[in-house]
Amino acid sequence: MDIHDLTRDLNTKNDTKIVLLVADGLGGLPQEPGGLTELEIAHTPNFDALVKQGVCGLSLPVLPGISPGSGPGHLGLFGYDPVKYQIGRGALEATGIGFELTSGDVAIRGNFCTLDLAGNITDRRAGRIPTEESSPLVEKLRNVDIPGVEIFVEPVKEHRFVVVLRGVGLAGHVDDTDPQQTGVPPLEPVARDAASERTAEVCSEFVKQARGLLADQPKANGCTLRGVAEKPQLPSYQEVYGLRAAAIAVYPMYKGLARLVGMDVVGEANTLDEQMDVLAANWSAYDFFFIHFKYTDSTGEDGNFAAKVAKTEQLDQSVPRILALNPDVVIVTGDHSTPSMLASHSWHPVPTLLSARNCRTDRCETFGETQCIQGGLGQFEAKYLMSLALANAGRLGKYGA
Amino acid sequence: MDIHDLTRDLNTKNDTKIVLLVADGLGGLPQEPGGLTELEIAHTPNFDALVKQGVCGLSLPVLPGISPGSGPGHLGLFGYDPVKYQIGRGALEATGIGFELTSGDVAIRGNFCTLDLAGNITDRRAGRIPTEESSPLVEKLRNVDIPGVEIFVEPVKEHRFVVVLRGVGLAGHVDDTDPQQTGVPPLEPVARDAASERTAEVCSEFVKQARGLLADQPKANGCTLRGVAEKPQLPSYQEVYGLRAAAIAVYPMYKGLARLVGMDVVGEANTLDEQMDVLAANWSAYDFFFIHFKYTDSTGEDGNFAAKVAKTEQLDQSVPRILALNPDVVIVTGDHSTPSMLASHSWHPVPTLLSARNCRTDRCETFGETQCIQGGLGQFEAKYLMSLALANAGRLGKYGA
Numbered sequence: 020m021d022i023h024d025l026t027r028d029l030n031t032k033n034d035t036k037i038v039l040l041v042a043d044g045l046g047g048l049p050q051e052p053g054g055l056t057e058l059e060i061a062h063t064p065n066f067d068a069l070v071k072q073g074v075c076g077l078s079l080p081v082l083p084g085i086s087p088g089s090g091p092g093h094l095g096l097f098g099y100d101p102v103k104y105q106i107g108r109g110a111l112e113a114t115g116i117g118f119e120l121t122s123g124d125v126a127i128r129g130n131f132c133t134l135d136l137a138g139n140i141t142d143r144r145a146g147r148i149p150t151e152e153s154s155p156l157v158e159k160l161r162n163v164d165i166p167g168v169e170i171f172v173e174p175v176k177e178h179r180f181v182v183v184l185r186g187v188g189l190a191g192h193v194d195d196t197d198p199q200q201t202g203v204p205p206l207e208p209v210a211r212d213a214a215s216e217r218t219a220e221v222c223s224e225f226v227k228q229a230r231g232l233l234a235d236q237p238k239a240n241g242c243t244l245r246g247v248a249e250k251p252q253l254p255s256y257q258e259v260y261g262l263r264a265a266a267i268a269v270y271p272m273y274k275g276l277a278r279l280v281g282m283d284v285v286g287e288a289n290t291l292d293e294q295m296d297v298l299a300a301n302w303s304a305y306d307f308f309f310i311h312f313k314y315t316d317s318t319g320e321d322g323n324f325a326a327k328v329a330k331t332e333q334l335d336q337s338v339p340r341i342l343a344l345n346p347d348v349v350i351v352t353g354d355h356s357t358p359s360m361l362a363s364h365s366w367h368p369v370p371t372l373l374s375a376r377n378c379r380t381d382r383c384e385t386f387g388e389t390q391c392i393q394g395g396l397g398q399f400e401a402k403y404l405m406s407l408a409l410a411n412a413g414r415l416g417k418y419g420a
Numbered sequence: 421m422d423i424h425d426l427t428r429d430l431n432t433k434n435d436t437k438i439v440l441l442v443a444d445g446l447g448g449l450p451q452e453p454g455g456l457t458e459l460e461i462a463h464t465p466n467f468d469a470l471v472k473q474g475v476c477g478l479s480l481p482v483l484p485g486i487s488p489g490s491g492p493g494h495l496g497l498f499g500y501d502p503v504k505y506q507i508g509r510g511a512l513e514a515t516g517i518g519f520e521l522t523s524g525d526v527a528i529r530g531n532f533c534t535l536d537l538a539g540n541i542t543d544r545r546a547g548r549i550p551t552e553e554s555s556p557l558v559e560k561l562r563n564v565d566i567p568g569v570e571i572f573v574e575p576v577k578e579h580r581f582v583v584v585l586r587g588v589g590l591a592g593h594v595d596d597t598d599p600q601q602t603g604v605p606p607l608e609p610v611a612r613d614a615a616s617e618r619t620a621e622v623c624s625e626f627v628k629q630a631r632g633l634l635a636d637q638p639k640a641n642g643c644t645l646r647g648v649a650e651k652p653q654l655p656s657y658q659e660v661y662g663l664r665a666a667a668i669a670v671y672p673m674y675k676g677l678a679r680l681v682g683m684d685v686v687g688e689a690n691t692l693d694e695q696m697d698v699l700a701a702n703w704s705a706y707d708f709f710f711i712h713f714k715y716t717d718s719t720g721e722d723g724n725f726a727a728k729v730a731k732t733e734q735l736d737q738s739v740p741r742i743l744a745l746n747p748d749v750v751i752v753t754g755d756h757s758t759p760s761m762l763a764s765h766s767w768h769p770v771p772t773l774l775s776a777r778n779c780r781t782d783r784c785e786t787f788g789e790t791q792c793i794q795g796g797l798g799q800f801e802a803k804y805l806m807s808l809a810l811a812n813a814g815r816l817g818k819y820g821a
Contacts (some may be wrong), residue, residue, distance in 0.1 A: 028637065048780055049781075052781060053781065056780075077798065081426070081819055082423055082426065082804060082807065083797075083800055083804035083805075083807055083808050083811075084804065084806075084807030084808040084809075084810060084811035084812075084816060085426055085430070085807060085811070085816065085819050086811065086816065086817075086818050087819050087820055088816065088818050088819060088820035088821040089820075089821070090820040090821055091819055091820040092820075101781065101819075101820070102421045102425070102426065103421065105820070111820070111821050112821075148798060194702055228714060264535055358778070360778065363818075364818055365778075365811075366807075366808075366811040366816070367780050368798075388780065388796075389783060389796075392782055392783075392794065392795070392796050392798070393794065397798060397799075398797075398799075398800070399796035420442065
């Protein structure tokens with residue numbers, strides 16, 4: 020069973036507007052036992068006002084104890100069971116650089132490596148060559164030519180690139196060719212099922228031609244392929260929720276994740292203020308708006324408690340511009356916690372607020388982890404947030420008679 | 421999907437130590453409405469100190485409203501979905517008397533019964549003959565000889581014994597032979613699937629030879645077989661969590677349950693103090709320690725409120741010896757509630773505390789049912805306790821990129 024089996028049948032149309040404001044990595048930890056978290060220290064009068072008229076809770080991005088990456092973290096918020104729907108590493112990497120995968124594409128993470136005369140790997144990352152040096156080599160790899168397959172090669176960073184194969188009869192179950200050690204040659208690409216045999220052949224030919232194209236390179240004279248993955252098949256927001264959904268994000272990864280569930284990526288915002296401009300400009304054309312704010316996560320990843328507090332306060336200041344548009348449902352949450360004290364994603368449940376006319380408020384007064392424990396939403400798996408959003412927007416009919 | 425599908429891939433090694441202290445039947449009820457439970461009345465300064473620096477919640481052993489036996493109660497705590505993984509009655513009975521089942525074994529509960537001259541049952545429990553009388557009869561039954569099958573017969577108590585069949589081609593789907601009434605003969609063992617036909621034949625032959633061996637007995641001149649069950653196939657702690665796990669228990673049932681999930685049963689403790697000695701002696705050799713304390717359950721089963729309070733206080737006194745070893749994660753919980761007022765296992769969620777450096781504390785101040793309602797772990801299915809333990813020990817990597 021999937022919540023989509025219900026929302027698909029029960030969703031109904033109306034004129035309501037739903038805003039999902041995602042503060043990436045929102046949840047935190049105090050600096051000392053018994054202290055306050057980043058969110059609790061931050062001065063957030065606008066969030067707090069929403070809390071007083073809304074309902075709070077703690078969202079479990081995947082399941083208790085599981086620290087998600089951005090992929091599963093966002094799939095959960097979007098209402099897709101992040102254990103059922105998995106985005107393969109190649110597909111996520113392509114998504115992260117803004118490559119628009121189409122159905123049937125197979126995406127692969129590539130690494131430049133250094134090979135000796137015998138063909139053994141001496142450096143699995145080609146000395147981590149700088150991006151300025153690897154980008155021209157990516158251009159060279161675009162000369163790989165394999166009949167029947169359209170091949171895209173895109174730079175990522177340093178020794179990393181992405182390969183996308185487009186053609187008929189390709190599947191994504193091919194083992195990595197990186198042997199995870201030096202002194203041995205790269206592995207041959209091996210298909211794990213019959214449907215992926217053509218992909219394995221194409222990978223093998225790609226690597227062979229790449230060696231020819233890179234033969235004169237001092238460091239990056241070979242490559243390995245990892246994380247071979249098809250474009251994930253995710254039902255669309257239109258289909259499962261009946262929503263015309265817009266994504267307003269700055270970073271390619273989040274635009275890409277939104278595209279995978281059928282959201283339109285709108286605007287070209289580079290700042291939070293510009294994101295609010297884009298929101299206003301697209302207000303009449305969509306029912307649902309996913310707004311992504313990266314910096315609560317990046318400051319947490321940096322282990323910078325004060326900076327995370329400041330970024331949280333900055334996001335709070337965007338709320339009046341959202342409310343000026345008179346949304347029916349406003350949700351503020353994160354895709355996971357990124358406590359500055361851990362400088363990494365974590366498993367801790369994520370403070371969440373939902374404000375809507377008929378949400379049934381609780382006694383929470385301010386937005387923070389400890390308050391949210393007492394919230395009316397309780398602790399819930401993130402995948403149920405969208406059905407709550409739809410219900411509060413009056414967009415879900417009765418189940419059964 | 422199973423949480424093990426995630427923990428199996430994500431578990432990582434480090435030097436942390438996790439202690440799971442199980443107070444059997446911990447949860448309780450007040451003696452009058454609005455009063456305090458056994459745990460709330462008990463003076464537990466050590467638990468309370470852990471609560472202040474830890475995070476609390478209420479554990480649902482199976483699902484809301486379900487009162488578990490010891491088997492499902494412990495499987496849940498060990499992180500095994502107690503609905504997915506079931507231990508058949510015969511296997512649980514064998515486990516409970518300390519019989520070490522090996523893979524492929526079929527275990528069966530046997531009852532001595534009284535048969536009349538026509539072969540009809542006149543007493544399904546052979547007058548509940550005392551154990552001293554039934555044990556020599558169990559010895560007699562060890563003379564049953566069936567080619568190709570090794571047969572173990574072990575006494576349990578009064579009219580009850582255990583039969584274990586060991587051999588090739590045995591499966592556990594055979595119906596009970598106890599007709600649940602007198603005046604009729606025992607039923608023939610019937611296989612419910614083709615794989616169990618050999619087992620049914622062996623059971624039939626066992627009963628036949630048993631009648632011969634018992635023919636001169638005045639009361640126990642026959643037997644019935646019930647709860648035929650294979651040894652359950654449970655993935656091991658090593659495989660699903662990457663943990664070297666030790667079990668420190670006094671009673672055979674809990675040693676046996678721990679063995680079923682691949683824990684080593686260490687020491688020969690008969691008292692809580694001896695259990696703490698065993699813990700200290702094995703501290704360096706294991707990552708995870710399951711310590712079982714029976715008497716919070718047995719006093720609850722006895723309906724002895726004051727005794728349960730006293731046993732709870734006794735357990736609290738063991739905490740300093742655990743903390744002296746400097747564990748990274750300490751969990752105190754129960755496998756189910758056994759309220760003295762009900763004198764039986766119950767469905768009530770179980771007070772749980774988890775103490776670890778980065779656990780994100782809540783406002784709970786003392787260990788008790790009402791405080792735990794406000795805890796940061798919320799109410800959670802017991803099967804997620806192990807992923808929380810691993811996460812808090814830094815033993816789970818990130819899920820997805």
